[in-house]
Amino acid sequence: MTKLPTQPYKGARDFYPEDKQLQNYLFGVMHSVCSRYGYEEYDAPILEPTDLYLQKGNEEIIKEQTYTFEDRGGRSVTMRTEMTPTVSRMVAGKRQELGYPLRWYSIPQCWRYERMQRGRGREFYQLNVDIFGELFVSAEHELIMLISDLLKSYGADESMYEIHINSRSFMKEVFFNRLALSEGKDADLNRLIDKKAKMPEEKFYAELEELLSDEDNSHEAVLLLKSLLSNRKTPNSLGDLPNEVLEHESLGDVKQLFDLCKASGINNVFFNPAITRGFDYYTDIVFEVFDTHPDNNRSMFGGGRYDSLIADFGVESVPTVGFGMGDHTLQNFLELHNLLPELTTQTDVYAVCVGDTYQAALDIVTTLREQNINVAFDVSNRKIEKTIKTAEKKGITYVLFVGQAELDSGQLSLRNIKTGEETEAGIDEIIQKLLS
RNA sequence: GUGGAUGUAGUUCAGUGGUAGAGCACCAGAUUGUGGUUCUGGCUGUCGCGGGUUCAAAUCCCGUCAUCCACCCCA
The missing domain is CATH 3.40.50.800 (Anticodon-binding domain)
Structure with a gap:
């Protein structure tokens, strides 16, 4: 008789009682902080029609990095890889009867068909917090406060993480009005900028010059981007952006957001034009939370404003700001900073x-x-x-x-x-x- | 998908061509109703799997699968 393997499915985790207990603690803090801010929990099926993810030319990703299969009725279904399309679907479906602004959160299990490596499996839980129907940057501010309170509730202090923000609309203005990039160049440029932190400086600028070499004002563009991307980090301020872009109208919201953060005593928010976020659907302010620990100095999670996603369902758009935080990265962060509590049994x-x-x-x-x-x-x-x-x-x-x-x-x-x-x-x- | 490392008892690992090992854990006893120390005994193995070389393979070779690390990717 052949032995059945005792290991869980590749990339997925078993939660033995002590693991589940830790998860209950992690989720418990999320529930309590989200509730404290008036967010309501929702949930949805783990399977979605594949079409839901095919909106934005993501076909490559769908084919290679999702669990997609046919059900018995011949319908193509995909295990959810993130919650945003799902929650957009839900909001679009009942948009008339919901009271805005809407504050929703969920801790869904998501699946991605990925290659394994440290801190990334094929199955993960992700706290999703979204606020729908709020145009003012108070929405971004509220989420930043919520994130601060969340991390504080786990025992972290402001020296352990930084919140970096950028503005998609600002970058777009820079790309097209300032640099007059040709159509379609922004996506490549975004991708390159996104990788900046992971490559040596010279290599990055070499690739940047290569990418922009066929632009009319190539030299000027490289110089401006250089000065943008080497922006000095100063808490709650735009840093030392070059004057030629500083007065740009798209930075108004960003300044206002910094003022609000400062007023609420949050002092680890920085402007960082290198933050792009991979998603196409972000339209304006985006943010990422970085671990400052030298062994894990990387982006942990992030989010931003996506004002037009719900309109994809053929209804009027609902401005939305949201973020998603994965449980692997959170756990890494807490472990590294020695913030995991000693858990005790429930049995008396x-x-x-x-x-x-x-x-x-x-x-x-x-x-x-x-x-x-x-x-x-x-x-x-x-x-x-x-x-x-x-x-x-x-x-x-x-x-x-x-x-x-x-x-x-x-x-x-x-x-x-x-x-x-x-x-x-x-x-x-x-x-x-x-x-x- | 690419490259590297690793795969031996429940677990951590030793064993580099000649009888399959140790610590921890587990079970039992010393102790018939009170733990953590100690002592004694016991259990656990297709040496990941398949093929090859050899008188002989855990050991060498090929393949394969799995795990870990790095890259690629990351909604």
């Missing part, structure tokens, strides 16, 4: 049936459970020390022994295995002790 008591007392012991266990005390009941009748070892292994603080002697005297024996302290008392007193 390990009750051990000693000898032939099953029914009477069960009655006591039931009484405890009726008081909302979490009790695991051990009826193995193994040696006492073994049961204590088991309880210890599970991280349970209390062990309660129920044997004939206790039943006769009515005095139960409760041991705290972390301190060694042992209490002999009646059931009521035991309950009081456990509830305190």
Whole structure:
């Protein structure tokens, strides 16, 4: 007989109880912070019609990096790779009856058919937070505050991460009005800029010159981009952008956003023209959150404004700002900064049936459970020390022994295995002790 | 998709051509109702899988699969 493998499917994770416990903690913080900002949770099927993802010329990506297959009815379905198309679909479907601005969040599991590497599997959870129907930069500001509170709630402080923002509409103005790039050049340029952080400086500028070599004002363009991309980082300000672009109208929102951040005491937001975000659907302000830890100095997650995605469903557009944060990267961040909490079991008591007392012991266990005390009941009748070892292994603080002697005297024996302290008392007193 | 490393007990790993090993973990006993130390005993293997070379392969060769790392990609 061939052995069945015990490993989970490639790129996907098993959540053993301790893993699930950690996940519950991570998600619990998300739920509580999102709720605190008035965001409501939603969910949707993990399968979507493939067409939903085919909108923006993403065919290459769909073919190679998704789980796409035919259902029994011959329909092409795709496991969701992100939540934004789904939530846009949902909002578009009920746009008339929803009260705007709409604040929604979700923690969907998503699947991408990727090649494996550190911090990236094929299955992940992603917190998605979106605000629909708000044109003013208060929406961006609110999400930045929410992100700050979220990371703060995990124990992080502002020195551990930076929020970098840029404006798509600003870059577009620079590309087309300032540099007069030819049509279609912006996508290539964006892609190159997106990779800037990952390549040596000389190589980047060599490729930049190569890319722009056939432009009319190639030299001037390279110079301007150089000065843009080497923008000095200054908190809550545009930095030292060249004067020729500084007064540009598209930067108005950005300045306003910085003012709002400053006023709310957030001091790690920077202007960074190298932030582009891969998505085509972003239209205006985009942002990314960077880990400042030297071993993980990279973008963790990000988001931005997409004002026209919902219009793809053939309805009037709804301005939207949102971000998505993956659980792998969050966990990496927390691990690296030593912010993962020590998790403790939910089980309060390990009750051990000693000898032939099953029914009477069960009655006591039931009484405890009726008081909302979490009790695991051990009826193995193994040696006492073994049961204590088991309880210890599970991280349970209390062990309660129920044997004939206790039943006769009515005095139960409760041991705290972390301190060694042992209490002999009646059931009521035991309950009081456990509830305190 | 490309390149590299690794694959031996539940786990971490040693073993470089000649009988398959150790620590930890697990089970049991020393101790018939009270843990963490100690001592004793025990269990666990198609040496990833398939083929080849050889008198003989965990070991050398080829293939394959899996894992990890880097690249490519990353909505």
